[in-house]
Every structure is written in structure tokens, then in C-alpha cells.
Amino acid sequence: MIKKYEFGTPINTEAVILNLQACTDEIEKFRLSENEQEELIFTYQMSAGTKVYGLGEANRGINKRGFCYVSYCTDEPSHTEEKTSLYGAHNFLLIDDEREKFGVFVDNPGKVTFDIGYEEINTLRIIPKYRDMVVYIIEGETLKEILKSFRQLIGKSYIPPKWAFGFGQCRWSYENAGRVDEVIKNYEKNDMLISSVYLDIDYMKDYKDFTVDEERFPDFKNYVGSIREKGIRLVPIIDAGVKIEKGYDIYEEGVKNNYFVKDKDGHDYVAAVWPGYTHFPDFLNQEVRKWFGEKYAGLLDAGIEGFWNDMNEPAIFYSKNKVEEIKTALSERDVVNDDDRLMNDIRWQFDKVSNNSEDYEAMYHNMNGVPVNHDRVHNLYGYHMSRAAGEYFNKYEKNDILIFSRASYIGMHRYAGIWMGDNCSWWSHILLNLKMLPGLNMSGFMYVGADIGGFGCDVTEDLLLRWMALGIFTPLFRNHSALGTRNQECYRFTGTKAFKNMLDVRYRLLPYLYDTYLEAVKKDEMMYQPLAFVYPEDEIAVSIEDQLILGEDIMIAPVYTQNAIGRYVYLPENMTFVKIVAEGKLVTEKLEKGVHFIKVDLTEVPFFVRENHTLPLVKASVITDKGLRKSIMDCTVVYKDSDFELVG
Numbered sequence: 001m002i003k004k005y006e007f008g009t010p011i012n013t014e015a016v017i018l019n020l021q022a023c024t025d026e027i028e029k030f031r032l033s034e035n036e037q038e039e040l041i042f043t044y045q046m047s048a049g050t051k052v053y054g055l056g057e058a059n060r061g062i063n064k065r066g067f068c069y070v071s072y073c074t075d076e077p078s079h080t081e082e083k084t085s086l087y088g089a090h091n092f093l094l095i096d097d098e099r100e101k102f103g104v105f106v107d108n109p110g111k112v113t114f115d116i117g118y119e120e121i122n123t124l125r126i127i128p129k130y131r132d133m134v135v136y137i138i139e140g141e142t143l144k145e146i147l148k149s150f151r152q153l154i155g156k157s158y159i160p161p162k163w164a165f166g167f168g169q170c171r172w173s174y175e176n177a178g179r180v181d182e183v184i185k186n187y188e189k190n191d192m193l194i195s196s197v198y199l200d201i202d203y204m205k206d207y208k209d210f211t212v213d214e215e216r217f218p219d220f221k222n223y224v225g226s227i228r229e230k231g232i233r234l235v236p237i238i239d240a241g242v243k244i245e246k247g248y249d250i251y252e253e254g255v256k257n258n259y260f261v262k263d264k265d266g267h268d269y270v271a272a273v274w275p276g277y278t279h280f281p282d283f284l285n286q287e288v289r290k291w292f293g294e295k296y297a298g299l300l301d302a303g304i305e306g307f308w309n310d311m312n313e314p315a316i317f318y319s320k321n322k323v324e325e326i327k328t329a330l331s332e333r334d335v336v337n338d339d340d341r342l343m344n345d346i347r348w349q350f351d352k353v354s355n356n357s358e359d360y361e362a363m364y365h366n367m368n369g370v371p372v373n374h375d376r377v378h379n380l381y382g383y384h385m386s387r388a389a390g391e392y393f394n395k396y397e398k399n400d401i402l403i404f405s406r407a408s409y410i411g412m413h414r415y416a417g418i419w420m421g422d423n424c425s426w427w428s429h430i431l432l433n434l435k436m437l438p439g440l441n442m443s444g445f446m447y448v449g450a451d452i453g454g455f456g457c458d459v460t461e462d463l464l465l466r467w468m469a470l471g472i473f474t475p476l477f478r479n480h481s482a483l484g485t486r487n488q489e490c491y492r493f494t495g496t497k498a499f500k501n502m503l504d505v506r507y508r509l510l511p512y513l514y515d516t517y518l519e520a521v522k523k524d525e526m527m528y529q530p531l532a533f534v535y536p537e538d539e540i541a542v543s544i545e546d547q548l549i550l551g552e553d554i555m556i557a558p559v560y561t562q563n564a565i566g567r568y569v570y571l572p573e574n575m576t577f578v579k580i581v582a583e584g585k586l587v588t589e590k591l592e593k594g595v596h597f598i599k600v601d602l603t604e605v606p607f608f609v610r611e612n613h614t615l616p617l618v619k620a621s622v623i624t625d626k627g628l629r630k631s632i633m634d635c636t637v638v639y640k641d642s643d644f645e646l647v648g
């Protein structure tokens with residue numbers, strides 16, 4: 001049962017696909033009031049035991065209680081505990097109270113604050129910055145049922161090509177063909193399976209979208225083909241900002257056709273990102289989406305089969321406006337003779353210069369004829385950038401293209417996946433990775449994953465191994481790290497055998513993961529469920545946040561603390577504990593419902609098979625006629641019974 005309520009003049013976000021009749025009576029469940037800033041407040045009185053799930057890509061726990069979250073797509077590279085906004089804005093909550101269970105979706109693409117017991121421990125307040133919106137209340141008997149209705153409301157999730165479930169290696173940057181070759185050579189030399197290598201911004205000519213630097217990648221098309229012959233795909237990045245450069249076709253066409261975001265006077269808005277000064281394509285406009293989407297064709301023609309869309313919050317290093325402000329401020333000061341107060345003032349000015357809300361408020365879209373201030377629709381930008389690509393791929397039936405995005409809003413899940421942005425090589429980020437998975441699934445995002453090993457900071461071998469033991473269970477399984485950090489490809493460490501085995505495990509799990517993914521999409525269910533959803537009567541299970549049920553059959557419980565020899569797990573029912581140990585051998589043990597300490601070596605992959613369930617493992621690879629070891633995905637294999645192993 002879904003009820004729709006309209007407030008003001010809602011912006012058509014195209015987050016939902018069902019056209020429901022709006023209710024004319026007062027909204028249920030929430031009390032409406034206003035605060036001093038005359039903002040609307042939706043209040044719900046929780047009890048001590050009320051659980052609140054959702055918010056998709058958000059910080060902290062699976063149960064979101066005890067913090068204040070702000071939906072506002074933000075380029076936030078440091079995911080410390082106090083951060084309120086990350087890259088995605090997924091305004092869906094699932095409330096599990098003793099009296100009632102319901103879902104609420106606030107379809108409002110401006111800033112929305114979700115105070116979930118922050119100001120007052122038992123009070124939930126939703127405070128949108130702008131009033132124009134649609135709110136949906138979704139009711140049902142069980143959490144699963146409510147979720148299913150919500151997912152039917154927002155439409156089927158994106159399905160990537162099967163190869164996108166293979167392992168991918170990324171780094172900022174493999175900036176030329178030589179470096180890409182070196183990575184592939186090392187994976188081959190160490191007999192490690194790999195399905196994709198990612199190209200970060202340096203493959204482009206001067207960071208210009210849809211260009212390839214000929215010096216770094218001569219004869220690109222041929223090169224892509226030669227890599228493809230090894231069973232590996234190259235996946236280039238596309239950024240939101242378009243470089244201002246005379247003669248650059250995308251810039252010229254965009255200017256000529258008024259395809260860029262404007263300032264208040266109607267000039268093309270200028271902000272600096274990687275290419276220097278850029279304009280932002282107005283993805284909220286259908287015609288612009290069509291134009292930009294078609295630009296992917298060039299790379300597709302070169303044999304590319306996958307993309308990642310970055311910087312689409314949009315991230316801004318500094319705007320032309322801000323630079324002018326700083327220049328003016330400086331010109332009013334005696335720069336040569338002034339004391340350290342000047343330095344202090346400048347420091348604050350510079351601190352606030354990137355991703356500044358004043359910049360967002362100075363940008364204007366043309367939403368199919370209607371001018372709209374960017375701040376009101378900020379959270380739609382990344383969504384519509386990826387939609388531009390998705391619509392193009394769908395239209396030309398290029399439906400086997402991988403596409404995932406950094407910024408997102410509900411609705412984008414129909415066109416693309418996401419990665420969780422710039423995490424760090426921190427142990428706490430293994431756990432954060434795990435905790436985000438169910439929330440993302442609730443919001444329809446199924447093709448998801450984090451930068452394995454951590455993007456920022458320096459990884460260590462043990463961190464990477466432990467992280468991989470979680471990552472092999474996530475759809476996007478990509479090792480990625482930032483410029484200037486320690487190299488973290490799997491062959492960089494002493495335990496190459498262990499890494500080879502880890503990668504093999506991924507490919508052995510692949511049919512299970514892929515089928516589970518497809519089933520979850522087809523049935524509008526989650527791929528990863530918190531224990532609370534599967535064992536709602538079990539008080540202990542309900543509060544567990546470091547174990548997840550994956551599909552119907554298994555439970556995952558990775559080790560995420562350094563120097564641990566294993567971990568405690570809680571089994572809500574009898575399960576078979578499975579460890580994939582050295583050389584891919586299995587060790588199994590039947591364990592009874594209750595608490596157990598399981599020993600897990602750094603090189604091992606632990607999981608649990610539920611009672612009366614089984615997990616199919618296949619052979620990781622086959623040897624081709626040329627004598628090469630290839631992942632099972634790259635060959636049309638007819639499985640023999642002996643290729644399968646049923647565990648559990």
C-alpha cells in the first residue's frame with residue numbers, strides 16, 4: 001500500500017515509475033510543523049526500540065539511529081564518523097517500530113536533513129530545505145514486503161554485463177599503455193585472474209572527456225582489442241566537467257546549443273576541476289542528455305564496453321566567482337606589508353573554496369524549458385549524467401555496457417551502479433563497506449562496491465587480504481587507490497599465492513553471485529539482508545551489524561580488525577562454517593545456533609551456509625587450447641558435474 005503526498009510544486013525527478021494519484025488528506029505517520037527558518041519539519045516519535053533503516057550510501061550503521069544525516073551529494077574523500085553527507089542522496093527510510101512498520105521516500109532533490117535521534121534521542125525529524133516535493137508512505141506487514149512495494153515504485157535495477165562481476169584493477173593512474181601492460185603482465189605472471197583494468201583521468205588528452213591521449217595510448221582501438229583478446233576489458237573514466245577550450249568539439253557544441261549550466265545572467269557557468277576551467281553539461285535537460293549520451297559512442301566504437309562516471313556531484317575545486325571574490329579581497333589589503341592576520345583570513349577563504357554551497361546556488365538548469373536553480377535539484381546531477389549514458393546504451397541496444405557513477409539519487413539505480421567513493425585504507429572502512437550494502441539495496445542500488453584496499457592512505461598486505469575476503473562477495477570487485485599512495489595491486493606483496501587463491505575464490509563464487517544478483521533484481525529484493533530482516537524474532541540477530549545474509553543461502557562475516565586470528569560470530573540458526581583455505585581447499589564444520597569464535601587466517605575466506613541450503617562453487621578457470629588459464633567467464637563453458645561442488 002503506497003500513499004503519495006504532494007507539497008508545493010514538486011520537481012519531476014523521475015525517481016519513481018508508477019504514476020499514483022496523490023492523497024488530498026494530511027500526511028499519515030508524521031506530524032508537520034515549521035521551525036524558525038520556516039522550514040517544514042516532519043516529526044515521528046520513536047520508542048527506544050524503534051529501528052530505522054535505509055538512506056543508501058550513508059555513513060555509520062545499518063540501523064541509522066543516533067545521528068543526523070544530510071542528503072546532499074558531496075565530494076567527501078574522508079569518511080570519518082562525523083561526516084553527514086557522502087556522494088549519494090537516497091532519501092528512503094524504513095521504520096521498524098513495535099506499533100507499526102512503514103517506509104518513507106522523500107522525493108526532494110534539494111538538501112534534506114534526516115535527524116534520526118540526534119537532537120532528541122527518540123525523535124525522528126525530516127527537514128527538507130525546499131518545500132516542493134512528493135512524499136511516499138509505504139505500508140506492509142513485513143519489512144521485506146514494504147521494501148518490495150518501494151522497489152516496485154522506483155522500477156527495476158540496472159543489470160551490468162556478466163564480465164563486470166570479474167575482478168577489476170584500478171589506480172589513479174595507469175596513465176599510458178606501458179603501465180597498463182605492466183599490470184596485466186604481472187597478473188599473468190602470478191597466475192592471478194583478472195577481468196578488467198580501469199583507466200583514470202590521465203588517459204584523456206588534457207582531461208577532456210571522450211578524448212584519448214594519442215601519445216600515451218597510440219592506436220587506441222587496436223590496443224583495446226589486443227587487451228580484449230587476453231579476456232580483459234579496459235574501463236575508462238568520464239568526468240562531469242567539460243574543458244573550456246576553443247576547437248574542442250564538445251565545448252563548442254555545448255556553447256553553441258546552450259547545453260551548459262548557466263549563471264544567473266544566462267552565461268555559461270565556469271568552475272575549475274581537473275581540466276582547469278570547465279562548463280557543466282546541463283544533464284537535467286533531456287536534449288543535453290541525448291547529446292552527451294551519444295558522445296560515449298566514440299569510445300564504444302574503439303571497443304570499450306564499460307565506463308565509470310566521476311566528479312558528478314558535481315565536484316568543484318573553485319569557481320570563477322570565488323576566485324574573483326578572493327582577488328577582490330586581496331586587492332583591498334596590503335599584501336606586501338600586512339601582518340599574519342592576512343594569512344589567517346586567506347586561509348579561511350581558501351578552506352571554503354571547493355564544493356561551496358554559494359557556487360551551487362549560483363548555477364541554473366534548463367529543465368526542459370523551465371529555469372531551475374541548481375541548489376533545488378543538486379542531488380539529481382550525477383543521476384542524470386549516468387542516465388544520459390544509460391539512455392544512450394538502451395536506445396542502441398548496447399545493453400551489455402558497464403556503467404557506474406559516483407554521485408547518485410534514487411532513480412539512477414535503473415541506469416547504473418555506483419561505487420562508494422573515496423574511502424581510505426583503514427580497517428574501519430571494511431566494516432563501513434559491509435554496512436552500506438543493505439541500505440544501498442533498499443534504495444534499488446544493486447551493482448555496488450567499495451574501493452578494495454582503500455583509496456586514500458597506504459594499504460598493508462593484511463588489510464588488503466581481509467578486505468578482499470569481503471570484496472569477493474560484492475558485485476563490483478575492484479581494487480583502487482589514489483595518486484601518491486602505496487601501490488596495492490595484488491602482486492605487490494609477499495603472499496602472491498594467497499592473493500591468487502582469493503581471486504580464484506571470486507571466480508568460483510561467480511555463478512552464485514550473478515544468479516543471486518539477477519534474482520534480487522527480478523524479485524525486487526535485497527541481495528544483502530541485515531540479519532534483522534531474516535530473523536526478526538531473534539533479538540540478538542536483530543542488533544548485529546557485522547554479518548549479512550547474502551542471497552538465500554549464505555551468511556558472510558568478514559574479519560575486519562588488524563592482527564586478529566579470527567572473530568566472534570552469532571549464528572541465529574545452525575549453519576555450516578566454510579573456510580576456503582590454501583590452494584582452494586574447503587574446510588567445513590557444522591556449528592550450532594549461538595555464539596562462536598571462528599579462527600580465520602589472513603589467507604582464508606570464511607562464510608556460513610544456512611541449514612538445508614547449499615552453495616555451488618565452480619571451477620575458477622579453464623585452460624584454453626592455447627594453454628592459457630582463463631576465467632570461466634571468458635569461455636563458453638559447458639559445465640560437467642565434476643566442475644561443480646555443492647557446499648553445505
Ligand code: MIG
Pocket residue numbers: 171172200201237310311406421422480481482
Ligand atoms: O579529484 O580521477 O573518486 O576514484 O581516482 C579526484 C581521479 C578525482 C575521484 C574519484 C577517484 C579517482 C579520482 N577522482
